[in-house]
Amino acid sequence: MSTSAATAAAPVAVKERPRLSGFMPIIALVALIAALTVADPDFLTQRSLTAVSRTAAPLILLAAGATIVVLCGGIDLSIAALASLSTVFLALWIPNLGGLATLAVIGVATLIGALQGTAHVLLRIPSFIVTLGGMSILSAVALVVSGAGTVRVVDDSTVKWLDLYVAGYVPMSFMVAVLVVALIALLLKVTPLQSWVSATGYAESAARLAGTPVDLVKIGAFAVSGACAGLAAVMLVSRQFSGGPTMADNLLLPAVAAIVVGGTAITGGHGSVWRSLAGALVVTLLRVGLPIVGVPSAYEQILYGAIIVVAVALTLDKSKVSIIK
Amino acid sequence: MNALEVRGLVKHYPGVKALDGVDLVVRPNEVLGLAGENGAGKSTLLKALVGLVSPDQGQIFVRGQAVKLRNVVDAANHGIGMVFQEQSLVPNLTAAENIVLGSEGAGVRRGIYRWNEMRRLAQEQLDKIGSPIDPLARTDTLTFAERQMVEIAKVLRIEQRSQHPPVIILDEPTSVLESKEIETLFAQIRRLREFASVVFVSHRLDEVLDVCDRVTVLRSGQSVGEVATAGAVPRELHRMMIGSTGSDDHYHENAATPVTADQPRLSVRGLSGKSFHDVDLDVAAGEILAIVGVHGSGREDVCRALFGAEPTTAGEIRMDGTKVDLPSTRAACAAGIGYVPAERKIEGMVGSMSVADNMTLAKQKPRLTGPFVAPKKQAALVDSWIKRLSIRTPRRDTAIGRLSGGNQQKVVLARWLIGGDVKLLLLDHPTRGLDIGARSEVYRLMRELASSGVATVLLADSLEEAIGMADRILVMNDGRVAAEVACPSGGKPSPLDLVKEMV
Numbered sequence: 001m002s003t004s005a006a007t008a009a010a011p012v013a014v015k016e017r018p019r020l021s022g023f024m025p026i027i028a029l030v031a032l033i034a035a036l037t038v039a040d041p042d043f044l045t046q047r048s049l050t051a052v053s054r055t056a057a058p059l060i061l062l063a064a065g066a067t068i069v070v071l072c073g074g075i076d077l078s079i080a081a082l083a084s085l086s087t088v089f090l091a092l093w094i095p096n097l098g099g100l101a102t103l104a105v106i107g108v109a110t111l112i113g114a115l116q117g118t119a120h121v122l123l124r125i126p127s128f129i130v131t132l133g134g135m136s137i138l139s140a141v142a143l144v145v146s147g148a149g150t151v152r153v154v155d156d157s158t159v160k161w162l163d164l165y166v167a168g169y170v171p172m173s174f175m176v177a178v179l180v181v182a183l184i185a186l187l188l189k190v191t192p193l194q195s196w197v198s199a200t201g202y203a204e205s206a207a208r209l210a211g212t213p214v215d216l217v218k219i220g221a222f223a224v225s226g227a228c229a230g231l232a233a234v235m236l237v238s239r240q241f242s243g244g245p246t247m248a249d250n251l252l253l254p255a256v257a258a259i260v261v262g263g264t265a266i267t268g269g270h271g272s273v274w275r276s277l278a279g280a281l282v283v284t285l286l287r288v289g290l291p292i293v294g295v296p297s298a299y300e301q302i303l304y305g306a307i308i309v310v311a312v313a314l315t316l317d318k319s320k321v322s323i324i325k
Numbered sequence: 326m327n328a329l330e331v332r333g334l335v336k337h338y339p340g341v342k343a344l345d346g347v348d349l350v351v352r353p354n355e356v357l358g359l360a361g362e363n364g365a366g367k368s369t370l371l372k373a374l375v376g377l378v379s380p381d382q383g384q385i386f387v388r389g390q391a392v393k394l395r396n397v398v399d400a401a402n403h404g405i406g407m408v409f410q411e412q413s414l415v416p417n418l419t420a421a422e423n424i425v426l427g428s429e430g431a432g433v434r435r436g437i438y439r440w441n442e443m444r445r446l447a448q449e450q451l452d453k454i455g456s457p458i459d460p461l462a463r464t465d466t467l468t469f470a471e472r473q474m475v476e477i478a479k480v481l482r483i484e485q486r487s488q489h490p491p492v493i494i495l496d497e498p499t500s501v502l503e504s505k506e507i508e509t510l511f512a513q514i515r516r517l518r519e520f521a522s523v524v525f526v527s528h529r530l531d532e533v534l535d536v537c538d539r540v541t542v543l544r545s546g547q548s549v550g551e552v553a554t555a556g557a558v559p560r561e562l563h564r565m566m567i568g569s570t571g572s573d574d575h576y577h578e579n580a581a582t583p584v585t586a587d588q589p590r591l592s593v594r595g596l597s598g599k600s601f602h603d604v605d606l607d608v609a610a611g612e613i614l615a616i617v618g619v620h621g622s623g624r625e626d627v628c629r630a631l632f633g634a635e636p637t638t639a640g641e642i643r644m645d646g647t648k649v650d651l652p653s654t655r656a657a658c659a660a661g662i663g664y665v666p667a668e669r670k671i672e673g674m675v676g677s678m679s680v681a682d683n684m685t686l687a688k689q690k691p692r693l694t695g696p697f698v699a700p701k702k703q704a705a706l707v708d709s710w711i712k713r714l715s716i717r718t719p720r721r722d723t724a725i726g727r728l729s730g731g732n733q734q735k736v737v738l739a740r741w742l743i744g745g746d747v748k749l750l751l752l753d754h755p756t757r758g759l760d761i762g763a764r765s766e767v768y769r770l771m772r773e774l775a776s777s778g779v780a781t782v783l784l785a786d787s788l789e790e791a792i793g794m795a796d797r798i799l800v801m802n803d804g805r806v807a808a809e810v811a812c813p814s815g816g817k818p819s820p821l822d823l824v825k826e827m828v
């Protein structure tokens with residue numbers, strides 16, 4: 001094996017090209033907008049783009065939060081149930097706490113996320129199981145707390161700001177979602193967190209043997225995921241003037257679809273929150289676009305299911321997982 | 326006609342030429358030994374012979390006919406079977422089920438197991454090797470040696486698939502066996518020779534010489550020679566395995582510095598855990614202590630326990646006289662302990678991450694300003710270490726997975742050095758899978774670190790490596806320290822001195 005000698009003789013000057021797959025979500029996004037514009041020339045208007053971005057905002061948040069968990073090699077299936085529960089809490093607490101209710105709800109959601117992370121780490125249960133159980137428990141708690149009905153918000157002055165428009169066009173909720181994504185991305189980039197998270201997701205035992213705080217990183221990831229679900233709940237309440245025990249439940253599949261369409265590896269280690277932002281926009285556009293091309297919205301779930309399977313089939317690094325369970 | 330013949334087999338892996346034109350001949354009814362160091366290409370060659378690896382070039386002939394082996398079943402149809410190093414039995418099935426698994430034949434009718442028939446089929450195989458194992462015993466109730474017999478019986482099923490005498494490949498079958506069990510195995514191999522050809526792989530040369538008729542030596546993916554075992558001496562084989570580069574100060578003994586410390590850097594008393602008991606050991610600053618022992622001696626676990634990666638039940642660990650508690654790897658890092666794991670690709674590095682990220686994974690502080698990564702600081706730091714250790718990488722942000730094994734290992738080592746605060750290095754097979762040049766560089770690095778005062782615990786890849794590198798050798802046997810052998814430069818013990826204590 002004379003490879004080391006060979007490398008020495010010919011210093012490798014190969015520039016690694018940025019892989020095309022990095023742009024896939026953007027390409028998909030542009031292609032989708034183009035296709036929808038062809039199908040319906042009225043689509044590419046400021047009004048419909050505003051509507052799309054407003055619809056996308058909570059989804060972006062849910063996907064971005066869960067992306068961190070996926071990057072660590074886990075999955076968070078409880079995000080939608082947690083968001084639903086949070087809408088109920090918010091609606092119940094606004095009369096007493098006023099503006100503080102928003103912070104309280106995000107705080108509680110963060111705690112619930114961290115709690116699930118702790119259970120995953122300490123009890124050594126797969127995150128899939130912990131959050132599947134969490135999903136069920138949180139849904140039930142939401143039903144109990146709300147009395148199985150919608151909780152109306154009479155005075156929504158404290159959350160109304162999220163439903164306003166910046167400069168008259170850009171929905172405030174979308175701005176907030178993008179801001180959160182940017183904040184998470186920046187935090188990862190400028191601190192050791194990025195390498196900790198990728199190392200944990202890609203090779204947990206290597207990370208542990210390098211002294212990386214793997215357990216804390218994972219708990220932190222679930223906490224961020226919870227916080228994002230809480231904030232998404234605030235957006236939903238600001239839009240619907242009420243909280244409901246199943247209000248966000250139908251966002252779970254789209255959120256997972258957004259993550260995998262964005263190209264974040266479901267096996268962990270590789271991906272980013274920006275990708276999930278693009279993924280969330282793709283998923284929202286598809287959702288909005290279906291009626292435009294004449295497909296009844298009842299078919300939506302088929303689409304999400306197909307998207308998830310196809311996207312994972314395309315992006316899964318099969319060299320990393322030898323046995324697929 | 327040769328039972329099996331290999332001509333000019335070539336196999337590339339990214340960054341490594343695992344096989345570089347190997348030739349091999351297996352004659353009917355002979356036991357052929359395959360010797361070579363780790364990384365010489367033995368396992369790749371074997372995998373090619375049973376269709377697990379498809380070669381890039383070259384041909385395989387079975388009884389004179391060129392064949393293309395696509396998978397294990399395909400190889401079995403040609404009469405080639407392998408007993409794997411890691412056993413491939415399903416633990417919760419009976420021995421009989423395991424033996425006929427995948428080739429049930431008459432053992433299954435209309436999808437239903439016929440237990441009597443299966444038992445008979447299995448017994449037939451076990452009889453071939455004269456084994457008294459009950460075919461209806463659950464596999465996980467058998468001892469390791471018994472399971473190995475089951476494996477051999479299972480492989481012999483391939484006789485049913487081809488009319489010709491089979492070729493049985495045994496990959497490192499003795500590594501976990503005790504000496505008595507080894508005797509039984511050798512008796513089996515001699516029995517197999519009556520009706521089959523055997524390829525026997527072991528890194529223990531005495532065994533190879535004992536049981537084989539002929540030995541082929543591999544080095545760097547090439548066959549470098551062939552020796553008839555009658556009258557051959559281990560030293561000659563060994564020279565062929567290592568090649569000429571091995572002889573002239575491979576281990577940089579000239580750079581070894583005498584140990585001059587009165588207080589040990591690391592002092593362990595009565596350390597016990599799941600697989601080791603009452604271990605005492607001392608390592609002085611600047612000293613290299615090698616721990617040797619066979620598989621199952623517990624030395625790997627002791628090493629991991631010293632890094633907080635394996636729970637301990639009793640005992641105390643002192644660093645420079647101060648008692649330290651190591652509940653986690655983080656605590657060990659904070660105590661100035663560094664660990665280079667044996668499984669570089671899985672545990673040592675994060676393949677998709679850059680050289681820079683891998684290098685700074687353990688010690689973040691040198692690249693941070695406050696809580697933030699300072700890109701310039703990081704670049705300067707990483708580049709200086711790339712230069713210092715002459716790591717061959719296109720750039721510092723190249724994914725570590727793209728480097729060659731030796732350079733990857735240097736990055737993993739550098740991880741502990743960049744902080745400048747490492748006091749104790751635990752090296753678990755640091756040269757595993759590296760070529761000779763890269764190995765030599767790792768040795769040089771170890772010498773440099775030792776002379777700068779770092780204490781080292783080395784789990785060597787071979788006895789020769791332990792003897793060459795260490796100042797002192799601890800022999801472990803069955804979870805306990807069996808002996809301590811001084812190993813100063815100029816007064817090195819022989820491998821035989823150590824083997825005596827190991828088994």
